[in-house]
Amino acid sequence: MERTVHAPARRAAALCLCLLLLAGCAGPGAAQSRPAETELFAMDTYMHLRAWGPEAEAALAELSAMLQRLDGQLSVTDPGSEIWAVNHADGAPTALSGDAFTLLSRTLDFCAGTRGALDVTLYPVSRAWGFTTGDYRVPDPEELARLLPLVDCSAVTLDADARTVTLPPGAELDLGAAAKGYAGALAAELLARRGVRAAMLDLGSSTICLTGRKPDGSDWRIAVQDPEDPAAYAGVIACGPGSICTSGGYERYFIAEDGAVCWHILDPSTGRPAKAGLLSVTVLCPDALTGDLLSTALFVMGPERAADWWRAHGGFECILIDENRNILVTEGAADRFTPMGAYTHAELTVIGREE
Amino acid sequence: MQSLRSLAGKNKTWALALAGLLAVLALAAALLARAQGGCVARVYQDGVCIRTVDLSRVREPFRFTVTDAHGHENTVEVEPGRIRVVQANCPDQTCVRTGWIGTGVRPIVCLPARLTIRLEAGAPDVDAVAR
Numbered sequence: 001m002e003r004t005v006h007a008p009a010r011r012a013a014a015l016c017l018c019l020l021l022l023a024g025c026a027g028p029g030a031a032q033s034r035p036a037e038t039e040l041f042a043m044d045t046y047m048h049l050r051a052w053g054p055e056a057e058a059a060l061a062e063l064s065a066m067l068q069r070l071d072g073q074l075s076v077t078d079p080g081s082e083i084w085a086v087n088h089a090d091g092a093p094t095a096l097s098g099d100a101f102t103l104l105s106r107t108l109d110f111c112a113g114t115r116g117a118l119d120v121t122l123y124p125v126s127r128a129w130g131f132t133t134g135d136y137r138v139p140d141p142e143e144l145a146r147l148l149p150l151v152d153c154s155a156v157t158l159d160a161d162a163r164t165v166t167l168p169p170g171a172e173l174d175l176g177a178a179a180k181g182y183a184g185a186l187a188a189e190l191l192a193r194r195g196v197r198a199a200m201l202d203l204g205s206s207t208i209c210l211t212g213r214k215p216d217g218s219d220w221r222i223a224v225q226d227p228e229d230p231a232a233y234a235g236v237i238a239c240g241p242g243s244i245c246t247s248g249g250y251e252r253y254f255i256a257e258d259g260a261v262c263w264h265i266l267d268p269s270t271g272r273p274a275k276a277g278l279l280s281v282t283v284l285c286p287d288a289l290t291g292d293l294l295s296t297a298l299f300v301m302g303p304e305r306a307a308d309w310w311r312a313h314g315g316f317e318c319i320l321i322d323e324n325r326n327i328l329v330t331e332g333a334a335d336r337f338t339p340m341g342a343y344t345h346a347e348l349t350v351i352g353r354e355e
Numbered sequence: 356m357q358s359l360r361s362l363a364g365k366n367k368t369w370a371l372a373l374a375g376l377l378a379v380l381a382l383a384a385a386l387l388a389r390a391q392g393g394c395v396a397r398v399y400q401d402g403v404c405i406r407t408v409d410l411s412r413v414r415e416p417f418r419f420t421v422t423d424a425h426g427h428e429n430t431v432e433v434e435p436g437r438i439r440v441v442q443a444n445c446p447d448q449t450c451v452r453t454g455w456i457g458t459g460v461r462p463i464v465c466l467p468a469r470l471t472i473r474l475e476a477g478a479p480d481v482d483a484v485a486r
């Protein structure tokens with residue numbers, strides 16, 4: 001008899017609880033699913049950090065302090081930075097901190113392997129184009145011819161024991177293609193150390209670092225911007241932990257007097273905007289520094305060399321959008337990428353292991 | 356026996372009434388939360404929210420200009436359901452090129468002016484945009 005009294009009441013109570021939970025999940029009241037958030041301006045970009053769990057708040061505070069510190073060390077325009085000191089040493093050796101030295105030596109190793117597609121000593125040329133200041137201009141051929149000999153990463157000398165770097169007089173470093181990736185790699189370590197199991201660090205959209213999966217256990221959904229329409233997506237990638245790094249001509253560009261589009265990704269061999277047939281490159285890679293370096297290097301290489309590089313080295317996946325609005329995606333990312341918008345019916349080529 | 360049965364019936368009625376009431380409240384809360392999400396734009400200057408616009412309540416288009424101590428000027432235009440930077444004196448013009456936003460997670464950012472416009476997270480279609 002007692003059962004007949006309580007069963008409906010219990011059922012009703014259970015129903016209420018379910019509905020309340022539903023409402024809680026949809027609304028802003030769900031404490032558990034609400035992340036700690038921080039935003040900051042660092043490394044010449046706007047960063048948005050989100051982390052979930054009891055350690056999230058403290059971890060993000062530590063993280064933003066770290067990002068500001070790295071910005072101060074690695075900035076190419078800040079007279080107080082280590083890179084500024086290196087660029088103004090006039091041929092003398094300059095001592096570096098552990099972070100700056102590690103980043104520089106890893107970046108130099110990578111550049112050497114790309115056979116000219118990426119060069120960390122490109123700064124005098126990108127400054128001539130005004131990409132560092134926003135005062136855009138097209139340098140004349142004589143000026144470029146004078147500056148190009150300074151672009152040579154093999155002329156950078158590192159002394160691991162003294163932890164110093166020496167540049168030839170006139171040469172200058174720019175770690176722009178690497179600093180955010182390095183910051184992302186350090187951030188991933190920090191979050192792991194802190195016990196944060198879910199986080200999404202948007203380090204200025206060109207470098208996104210994912211820790212774990214979304215708190216509900218599902219994949220992160222990261223959109224790839226349509227290179228020709230900033231309001232649209234070319235597709236969405238379902239991602240687990242790792243980094244997503246993108247390089248595209250649309251990030252920073254200006255229109256020259258003759259109507260030519262001049263974007264900020266320069267080919268170190270010509271000193272001019274890299275036009276190898278690609279509009280954007282998105283790299284999925286466990287290590288954010290490698291991913292960041294790769295996205296720029298593959299953009300300069302163009303589709304064929306990029307595919308060859310992937311077959312030869314592996315360790316990452318990529319999504320390339322070419323000038324004819326075709327999408328090329330490496331085997332391992334093909335199942336995770338869904339084209340959207342103007343690209344819904346685009347030709348999608350899967351890059352396989354065999355040529 | 357008789358009294359127990361009537362008690363059971365009364366409990367049942369109460370429980371169902373309570374469940375009904377809670378269900379209505381829960382649904383209302385969920386709908387309200389969803390309706391608000393993605394419709395409120397917040398304008399931040401150097402990380403501080405300086406203006407909030409409920410895009411779902413905009414009837415007539417309007418503009419306002421945000422300035423700072425360094426001479427940066429961004430003119431923001433608001434229409435029903437969307438917002439953009441229509442004019443700015445920054446050298447890169449990235450904020451103007453971003454165009455309208457009204458849904459999604461993509462913010463408008465003017466780096467030189469340290470100005471951002473973000474939509475309050477409702478039920479975003481994606482978690483981030485790789486650019």
Ligand SMILES: [Zn+2]
Pocket residue numbers: 443445447448449450451464465466467468
């Ligand atoms: Zn702007």
